[in-house]
Every structure is written in C-alpha cells, then in structure tokens.
Amino acid sequence: MATKDTGSSIKRRGLMLVLSSPSGAGKTTIARNLIESNIGFEMSVSVTTRPRRGSEIEGVHYHFSNKREFESLRDNGDLLEWAEVHGNYYATPRAPAELAMAEGRDMLFDIDWQGATQLKQQMRADIVSIFILPPSMGELKARLKRRAEDQDAVIDQRLKNARDEIEHWTEYDFVVINDDLDRAFQEVTAIVKAERLRRDRRPGLFNFISGLLAEKI
Ligand SMILES: Nc1nc2c(ncn2[C@@H]2O[C@H](COP(=O)(O)OP(=O)(O)O)[C@@H](O)[C@H]2O)c(=O)[nH]1
C-alpha cells in the first residue's frame, strides 16, 4: 500500500504480517477483523489437507486438497513454506505472496510457528510477527468448545499441542493477549501502524528529504 510520502520511483515492498497462536486463541477472528477493516491487507489463503469445516468456503478460508495434490505442489516448488500441524499438512502458496511483496501490497498470514520460521528465513526484513495468547488455558478450552467446529478428540489434540506451540512465543516480534477482543484488535492495528511508519518501509522519504534540504530559507 502506498504511504502518504510516496512520489519516489523506488518501490516499497509489501509487509508480511504473521499471526500465530494455539488453536482457539482467536487469530482467525483477529485476521478476519483486520481484512474487514480495510486497512490495506489481503489474506494469504493456505492450502491444507485438513477436512473442511462446516463454516468454511473453498478458496476463501483455505484451498482444500488431498495429500497427493499437496505433495505435488510441494515437490514442484509452488509452496513458500509448509508444515504438518495437528496431523494435517498446511502451506502458503508461493506465487500470490511473492507477487504481493514485489508489488508493495501488504499480506496477512495465519500460519503456525514452523511456517513463521521458514518465512523469516526467506524474507526476514519483510516480516512482522505477532503471537496471540489466550488469557488462560481454561478459556482456550472453552473457546474451542464454543466454536463447535471440531469433534472432542480433535479439540483434545489441539489443547495438548497448545503448550508446545506457546513455548515458541519468544520467536515473535510482538505478543498480544486476546482477553478482550476489541483491545487485542487495537493492539494489532497499533503494531501495523508503527511498522508501516518504519523508515525502511517509506522509500518516498528520500524525495521528501531531498526537497526539504533543497528548500531555500
Ligand atoms: N505452516 C503453516 N501453518 C498454517 C498454514 N495455514 C494454517 N496454519 C496453521 O495451522 C494450524 C491449524 O489451523 P486450523 O486447522 O485452521 O485450526 P485453527 O487454528 O483452530 O483455526 C494453525 O496454527 C494455523 O495457523 C500454513 O499455510 N502454513
């Protein structure tokens, strides 16, 4: 997205905002709010071998695929990163993300810590990462049950994995505790605003400052 001080021929690269959390902490809700608030993010739609939930739409929430199709995408180099999470495969398609970065569009990634690590290795300067935490493990369990999208055995497995996932919190730039959703969302948008103001994400500053220094006073 263009910033106020563009006017330079040097193009700004897109910002890659990574949201991770244990299942049920609220990253999908926060990601959806970010997209709907029209502050210039588009969602990276992942490929997964996980069965589609009742509320999910092919191509919107995920590209649902079988294991054979997934392996063929992976072996052809079409995936920017991939990981096995809760017994299923998940991956970020390479082409849309690379195009968005090159065109200076900001993209949002709802991926796990394994994916975040791989993205950082490839595109370090472009990544801003946020780890979302639940206010308590009890509330995490309650949210997974209230969401009512997964069977009990699946919820149990996700809760069991939550502790291992939380251990990766130090690998992220920011941590947001999603107790009150509005507050958590405000914290995420504050992070986005500050990151967009970073000097190295504002190539237009070169022209602005040249003009400033050339001004006769
Ligand atoms: N590495 C990686 N992880 C992903 C990707 N897409 C989703 N995930 C992660 O897979 C995990 C399970 O996602 P999902 O089955 O939608 O369950 P939910 O987190 O409970 O909504 C979450 O931690 C997601 O962030 C991806 O493209 N790559």
Ligand SMILES: Nc1ncnc2c1ncn2[C@@H]1O[C@H](COP(=O)(O)OP(=O)(O)O)[C@@H](O)[C@H]1O
């Ligand atoms: N701050 C919050 N307070 C109460 N419920 C929440 C909050 N944030 C999200 N939820 C609810 O918790 C459930 C899990 O949220 P979701 O965004 O699907 O989590 P994740 O994508 O991390 O698995 C959903 O039913 C969602 O509406």
